[in-house]
Amino acid sequence: MKERTTALIDPAGRLRSASTMLRSLQVYEYSGIESLLESKSRAEDLLCIVLDGDFSNVEEVKCLLERDGLPPLLLVAVSDAEEGKRWLDHGAMDFVVLPGRREELDSRIGAMMSWKSTLLNPAHQELLHRKTLRRLAHDLKNPLNAVFCYAELLLMDEHLTPTVRTDIEHIITNANVLLETLDSKVNFHREETESQPAGDERS
Template sequence: MTNLESTAEHILIVDDQPELTDILSVTLAKRGYAVDCVYDGEQALVWLRSNTPDLILLDVAMPRLDGYEVCRTIKADNRLKDIPVIFISAMQDIGVKQQAFKVGGVDYITKPYQREEVLARVRTHLDLRRRQVELEHIHQLKDDVLRMVSHDLKNPLSAILNAQKLLNMTLREPLRTNGTARESLEIIERNVGKMLSLIRDLIDMARIEGNIDMHLEPVQVNSYLLKHLNEFKLEAKGKNIDLRLVSPPDGVQVWLSPLRFGQVLTNLLSNAIKYTPDGGIVELAAGIEGNDFVLAVRDNGLGIPDEALPHLFEKFYRVPTEAHLEQTGTGLGLSIVKSIVDQHNGRVYVDTEYGKGTTFTVSIPCLEPVPVE
């Protein structure tokens, strides 16, 4: 039986008992759903080659091809894999139900079923699927906006910054005596730099939230930490800061995303150097504690006031003190840190004493650290 309303949500029923299938089809059609019925697994796969329903009601025991194999085939197809499959069967054995969920089913209804129960479960899973599609659309829209931001804002800002640098070079002598012009160019450079940093952080945050570039691989801890620490040598030297590394024994590896976890190190080290006074100390320490890889960035800088701690990892939050306001930043750095650590199934926490210093500690599961032979 078929009811094809172009605006109605489309349900496929796959069952080898036509009398039950027709009754269920009529029930669903009366509620406004478009319904198609087929009577064995092979027919279902043929029908699905040219159709994409919103939901599938699937019997388990059918001739030629059972419901499990039909569901496996559906979930292996990129076009069909997100369609919710609800199994309907007279079999009540717990093993049968477990197998139904194992192959990709989202629900299991036992025959003989109550009409209202079927309608409620169908409605629930269609609502969930609809919200999933809406979220995918929102994510796609966000990605489109970010691409636009990256191209239509970042490129012109980079051009302005390059023009400013060119003016600095070509007008070097006049700028020495014209303080107003020199200050104006410095303002341009400073504010364009802020905008570029904000754009980079927004793009990074979107990519992190979308799990883009999140690829775990074994990383040799000592060389990895040393590489990132060396990137801050010049910045630390400019403030006469003692930059220290305390690392685990040679040869220890951990599984992490080198690209994304590198952002954790970059943001924590950058903040530590930024808020540590001239002549201070910044230490990067790492080790294995039980089943966790633990990393700490310590400084003897400004510290963080207690009232700021609950908001520290919120997006765009900046510590509201005079000393911190003197420093530039987007307010996204620590939020990015927490998002990346969360994706490693880890946690990040802070120990601070205002006016004396701060320690940020990151702990992630080791996933079997292995020594390099």
């Protein structure tokens, strides 16, 4: 997988001084959210963003998190919990109060990077795809079964014209094709999942 990086918005330097982890990561520093948004090539590869809330506008974070694809996770350093809640309401993943709880900064950065790495893992994405497919198949099968059953009831009418009868038979045929296709897709992914050894991750 392509290497992902961390963005840091820390004009006063208080996050770097409070974090040992930030010194060991591949970090790109920006003066603010606006400059990060302008740097599209790097922003697309970001794993997470750590920023000093005292130097950032909470309203700007919405633009950052509305990007296509999986947005970076955002950790904000704030002066108090009330300010942190406001950031959470605007899309931040987590916050840490500084300077009162400096010891939490590294653990929260590490947790965010672990979460994002899991989300980006191909095996995890494949699992989500299979779950989505099964849910979609289930949601589609109920109305398709209704179409199939009502069409069969209509065929019981002895007064149908040949043209109408043929049209209804087409409905039944195509409803059957869709049901069989959904069943085969769901069964294929179920068998593939069951045959995959536990802990096996595909790249």
